[in-house]
Amino acid sequence: MNIGVVSLFFVLALLGWYLSFTAARLDRLHHRVETSWATLDAALHRRVGVALEISSSGYLDPASSLLLAGAAHDAREATGDERERLEHELSDDLASIYVEADEKVREMIRGAQERSALAHALHADAVRSVHAVREKALVKIFRLAGHAPSPQYFEGEFTHASE
Numbered sequence: 001m002n003i004g005v006v007s008l009f010f011v012l013a014l015l016g017w018y019l020s021f022t023a024a025r026l027d028r029l030h031h032r033v034e035t036s037w038a039t040l041d042a043a044l045h046r047r048v049g050v051a052l053e054i055s056s057s058g059y060l061d062p063a064s065s066l067l068l069a070g071a072a073h074d075a076r077e078a079t080g081d082e083r084e085r086l087e088h089e090l091s092d093d094l095a096s097i098y099v100e101a102d103e104k105v106r107e108m109i110r111g112a113q114e115r116s117a118l119a120h121a122l123h124a125d126a127v128r129s130v131h132a133v134r135e136k137a138l139v140k141i142f143r144l145a146g147h148a149p150s151p152q153y154f155e156g157e158f159t160h161a162s163e
Contacts, residue, residue: 022133023144029130033151036123040154043119044087047112048076051090059105060097068093087156091116120156127151 051072055065071093075086091113098109130151133139 019138019142019144022136022139026130026133026139026144029126029133030148030151033123033126033130036119036126037151037154040116040119040123043116044156045076047094047116048072048090050108050112051075051094054097054105054108057105059102064097068097084155091156116156120154124153127153 051068054060055069055072060068071086071090075083075090078086094109094113098106101109134145134150139145
C-alpha cells in the first residue's frame with residue numbers, strides 16, 4: 001500500500017470523525033437551547049404569577065394593582081416579539097413598585113426577577129453556543145445543522161429589582 005493512500009484514508013477518517021462529533025455536539029446544543037427556553041418560559045410564568053399575587057394581595061394602592069395586573073396578564077398572553085416587549089414592561093412595572101413596597105413584596109419581586117434573569121442568562125448562553133458552532137465553515141459546508149432553524153435570543157430585560 002502506498003503511503004499517500006494511507007494518509008488520505010487517515011485524513012478522511014479523521015474528517016468523518018470530526019464531522020460526526022460536531023453534528024452530535026450541535027444536536028446536544030440545540031437540545032440545551034430547548035431546555036433553557038423551557039426553563040426561561042417557566043420562570044416568566046412564575047414571575048407573572050408573583051405579579052398577579054402582588055396585585056391582588058392588597059399591598060398596593062388600587063391603581064397600581066390594576067396596572068400591575070394588566071401588565072402581568074398582557075405578558076402572560078403575549079407571543080413572539082410582542083412578548084419580549086411586554087415582559088420588559090412588566091419588569092419596569094415591578095421595578096417601579098419595588099421602590100415603595102414593603103419588605104415582603106420586595107422579597108417576592110426580587111426572587112421573581114432574579115430567577116428570570118438567571119434563566120434568561122442561561123438561555124442566552126445556550127443560543128450563543130449554538131450560533132458559535134453553526135458559524136464554523138465545515139458546519140456550513142456539510143450542512144450539519146440540517147434544516148433546524150437557528151435559535152433566537154429572547155430580548156426581554158430582567159434587571160434586579162434593587163438596581
